[in-house]
Amino acid sequence: MEIILRDPRLPIIKTNRLLIRDIQIDDISEEYIAWLNNPEVNKYLELRFERQTREKVEAYVISKLNDTSASKHFGVYDKDGSRLVGTVTLPSIKWRHLSSDISFVIGHPEAQGKGYATEAVHGVVYYCFKHCGLQKLWAGYYDGHVGSAKVLAKNGFKEEGRLVKELINYTGKRVDHVLVGLLADDFVPNEKLLGIGV
Ligand SMILES: CC(C)(COP(=O)(O)OP(=O)(O)OC[C@H]1O[C@@H](n2cnc3c(N)ncnc32)[C@H](O)[C@@H]1OP(=O)(O)O)[C@@H](O)C(=O)NCCC(=O)NCCS
Numbered sequence: 666m667e668i669i670l671r672d673p674r675l676p677i678i679k680t681n682r683l684l685i686r687d688i689q690i691d692d693i694s695e696e697y698i699a700w701l702n703n704p705e706v707n708k709y710l711e712l713r714f715e716r717q718t719r720e721k722v723e724a725y726v727i728s729k730l731n732d733t734s735a736s737k738h739f740g741v742y743d744k745d746g747s748r749l750v751g752t753v754t755l756p757s758i759k760w761r762h763l764s765s766d767i768s769f770v771i772g773h774p775e776a777q778g779k780g781y782a783t784e785a786v787h788g789v790v791y792y793c794f795k796h797c798g799l800q801k802l803w804a805g806y807y808d809g810h811v812g813s814a815k816v817l818a819k820n821g822f823k824e825e826g827r828l829v830k831e832l833i834n835y836t837g838k839r840v841d842h843v844l845v846g847l848l849a850d851d852f853v854p855n856e857k858l859l860g861i862g863v
Contacts, residue, residue: 666859668792675733676796680788681860683781684746685739685753688726692740692749698722700772708835709810710770734758741785743776750776753789764801765793769816780858782816787858790820794849801848807834808841822847 669677678685698717700706707713715721729738736758741751751771758765767789771782793799804822806813822845831842854863 666788666791666856666862668796670796673733675737675739676792678739678788678792679860680784681858682743683785683788684742685785685788686742686746687730687733688738688740688749688752689730690723690726693719693722693726694749696773697749700774703772703774704835706770706772709807709813713835734760737789739785739789741771741781743781748773748776750781751785753785755789755793758799762801763799764803765799767793767802767804782812783819784858786816786820787855790847790852791854791859791863794852799849801846803844803846805842805844807832808843809834814843814845817845820847821852 666681667677667679669679671677675687698719701712701717701722704713726738729736737755739753740749741753742748743750750773751769753767753769755765755767767786769782769786771777771785790802793802802822803825804813804817806817808827824843825846826844828842828844830839832840834840856863
C-alpha cells in the first residue's frame with residue numbers, strides 16, 4: 666500500500682493490484698464512454714437516464730479536477746496503472762460533519778468479477794479515514810443489487826436504514842433504497858486488499 670499525496674490534486678493510491686488516481690482528459694477513451702452507456706453497467710446508476718457523450722464526460726471530469734475538496738472522483742486503473750476500468754467517487758463531502766457518501770463502478774467488461782470493486786473501495790475508504798480525517802462514510806443502492814451489497818459488506822459497511830420503495834429499478838419495479846454506513850473507528854484495513862505496508 667502506498668499513498669502519494671499531491672494536494673490540491675487527488676493522491677495516487679496504490680493497492681494490491683490497482684492504481685487509483687484522478688481522471689485526466691487523456692484517460693477518457695472511447696472504451697470508457699462505451700461502458701458508461703452500456704445498459705449492463707449503468708442499470709443501477711443514475712447516469713443511465715442521460716446518454717453520455719465525450720463532451721458531457723469531459724465537462725464532468727474537468728469540473729471534478731477543478732474542485733477536489735467538495736467531491737473526489739477517482740479513476741481505478743489496472744495493468745500497472747495503464748487501463749481505466751472503473752471509478753470510485755465521493756460525490757458530496759460534508760466537511761463540517763466529516764462525512765461523505767461513496768459510490769463506485771467497475772465498468773470495463775474484462776475487469777468485472779476480479780474483486781476490483783472491493784479492493785478499490787477499500788483503498789479509497791482507507792485514504793478517507795486515515796488521510797482526510799473523515800469519520801463517516803455511507804452508500805445507497807437499489808435493493809436487489811447483489812454486487813453493490815457484497816462490495817460494501819466486504820468493506821465493513823452495515824445496513825442503517827431503508828427508504829421504502831423510493832427507487833424505480835431498471836425493470837420498472839419500485840424497490841427500497843438501501844442505506845449502509847461505516848464509521849472510521851470500525852474500519853479494519855485488510856492487507857490482502859491494500860498490499861503490505863498498511
Ligand atoms: C457491482 C460492481 C461494482 C461489482 O464490481 P466487481 O469488481 O465485479 O466486484 P467484486 O469482484 O469486488 O465482487 C464482490 C462480490 O460481489 C459479487 N458480485 C459482483 N457483481 C455481482 C453481480 N452483478 N451479481 C451478483 N454478485 C456480484 C462477487 O461475486 C463477489 O462476491 P464474493 O465475494 O461472494 O465472491 C460492478 O459490476 C459494477 O460497477 N456494476 C455497474 C455499476 C454499479 O452498479 N455500481 C454500484 C452502484 S451503487
